[in-house]
Amino acid sequence: MMNIFDTALQLSWLIPVLPAAAFIVIMAVFRASNFFSAAAAIAAMAASFLLSLGVAAKTLLAGFTRDNPFVLKVTWFEVPGLHIDMGVLIDPLSALMIVVVTLVALLVEIYSLGYMHGDGGFPRFFAFLSLFGASMLGLVVAVNFLQMFVFWELVGLSSYLLIGYYFYKISAREAAKKAFITTRAGDFGLLLGILALQIMFGTLDFASLDTLIPKYVKEYGDAVLTVVALLIFLGPVGKSGQFPLHVWLPDAMEGPTPVSALIHAATMVVAGVYLVARAYLLFHTLPSALAVVAWVGGFTAFFAAAIALTQREIKRILAYSTVSQLGYMMLALGVGSLTASMFHLMTHAFFKALMFLAAGSVLHALHDRADIFALGGLKKYMPLTWAAMGIGVLAIAGIPPFAGFFSKDEILAAAAGVSLPLFALATLTAAMTAFYMARMFFAVFYGQPRWDEAHEHPHEGPWPMRAVLVVLAALAVTSGAAGYFLHFGEWVRFGPPHHAGIDWAIAGTSTALSVLAIGAAWLLYGSGRWSPDTVAAKAGPLYTLSFHKFYVDELYLWFDRTVVDSLGRILAWFDIKVVDGVVNGCGRLAEAGGDRLRRLQTGQVQHYALIFFAAIFLLVVWMAAAGPAAAKAAALWGGAGL
């Protein structure tokens, strides 16, 4: 048994390579075959998943820790002063991540078998999914910042390709561009931070940095390093959709729903959280950087929840809930609990994938009718989807014994230990989360159908979709309790192992608030006893603000139209008038000069002959006048005899 796990560990480099190979094979060979492309993608991902399980088991058995990881690396390139490796770093953190990523990616690919059936770009879709998974896995097992950055950008690229999958739709193209450009803004900071680290420490290796950073702080203080850490944090802010760079994430739902599930659950957005966790020593050494992480996370959680309260599109609500949950994870990191953050990352991956795929079932059944108030009464048509979505809602709302309860409780407990305002914010956000999730759930599955019951016949999806929902629902129920009872904190941790018991004062408060919020949502949207419009009218400007997403997009647009455009106009003027002016001026000068000079070319041979004789005559006169020296010079000048 040990041997199998050892082999898996030695082959761990195959985990990102297999899906990458699937991508290449599909693009090169199977581009025309639906069956083979899906088979290649799923086989590669399944193999990676099995390897990941083996690696995780070995990690637990061999007792690898963050301080004592398993590293497999080869030199990538080497120039004087710069040595960069590429390889695989296995510790409990990355072992957890590869299992989660491969599992969710595998499930999403299986689900897509049903969801994407009959789509014209089927092989392309599976190729991009494979690339997406490979990039994320390469990022997770990275041994240094540069490898991580390369795969980080690959993740960005593949998300661009997948969000823009329906490239014939303008909105999809725009959303893909928005995602790419917005995350680039953060990546720029990340790159600067990485360069600064290379300059300061001469290495980007995670293990070496772990020993060098404390030494540096002891010697020089933490002022410069804080700036570097905040620059690096810009990358996760963009990638993980933290305020104020969260705007791309809700638009990313323009991609097919399985892609949204993958982006929101296992790849892309959690990359930012993972980066902070991977570089956690850097942040942990710098209290002010940590405080920034905590407050950005806390504020994002609250802010996104406030927006999600009033959204009407099913996937948009889920998207804002993702932003909010990512804020939770950042908050957990910021208050010093890597364990809680990763725990929540894992449970969130399962229940968010579950909810997105359930939403996908709804959209699949009702032909992309996205407005939750255009749905309703679906419970009796789609009981499995109803159950799956219900489990997801209970899990994200933090109702025991569902997964979210355990992970959210850990975050709240960690926040309570550090800062009371943050704890209050997080608890309030938990209640809001329960409310908007319940609102979506009740509006979609209860009440009178608001669609045409006579003509549309919603039904469950084909078997791959149903099977995946069942698996994910089971995980969403059990993963929290499993993590809790199997002492998750003793493995995935920073610092000494710990196992926090459930603080019933905190957990009870948040659970009670969530139950109350769900009750309020039932009264408003389920039973119809209260009128939502009255409440909205009472909230007045707050409702408007939330419905318009606090006008962040409009603010960016305004900024773009005024500042960026006028700057662009100035630069364009400079380019057209000055740069082009100089270039065109040179051209015009030559043209005008040529126009004058060409009049010398009369076409009259005798004119040419005259000039020829005149020149020779003058040369002879000069030679005669100036003597032998001039004759020699003239001979040299003419090149004669040389």
Add this chain to the structure above:
Amino acid sequence: MASVAAFYLLAAVVLAAAAGVVFKRNLVHSALLLAVTFIGVAGLYILLAADFLAAVQLLVYNGAVAVIVVIGVMLTQKGDMKNSNPPNRMGRGLLVVVVLLAAGMLAAVLTTKWPVVAQPPPGETAGAIAGLLLGEFAIAFEAAAVLLLAAMIGAIILARGGENRGSHRT
């Protein structure tokens, strides 16, 4: 003394005929005066004791070049010959330039100290030239033969007017 008088006579004939070639407005007159110039130059060659060259001059220039030029005139001129050889617009101005050029050349000729060797003229030159042509300058001689052949073929092709025009489709 006879040779001195002969020189001046011949020089006057050559220069007058050449001036006629250049200034006459009738192309036929120019062509005939050109032949006179050639004969005059041949005479000067005899004065210079270059008898072989004088013969070549008469044969090639008068026998071939002058005749070809006359044929050229005949083939390219139509109608009245009276004003067939006018000067172009640069005519008057160029006279000044050419006079200046002549002055410069004459100044050079008259001021230079020529390393003249005083020696009686050789009696006969054809033998010596033949020795040189077929001895030391044999390669140049052969090259000149090739040149003449090439010029002949080229002239035939050009005068014929190319293949696409000189076809048998008459």
Add this chain to the structure above:
Amino acid sequence: MAAIGLEHYLTVAALLFCLGVYGLLTKRNLVAILMSIELMLNAVNLNMVAFSRFITPDAFVGQLFAVFTITVAAAEVAVGLALIFSIYRDRATTSTEELDWMKW
């Protein structure tokens, strides 16, 4: 009347050459230009024969060069006139002022 020396011949050759240049530059008719070139070639030949006679009377190389010049001149006249025929057939003219397409 002094004895005829090198300078006399050179003077005649120079004047002959200048007349040739003048004709070359001023004549409109291509055949006339060809004639002017012949004048210039004759002037050069005269020069070489004169040098041969007065400076290297034993070598005859000057005369030999004149022979070659005459050969080349014959070839030149043949090709030149062929060109003139060709142009005349194409353009129905032998006037240089109308043959001015060698420009912009």
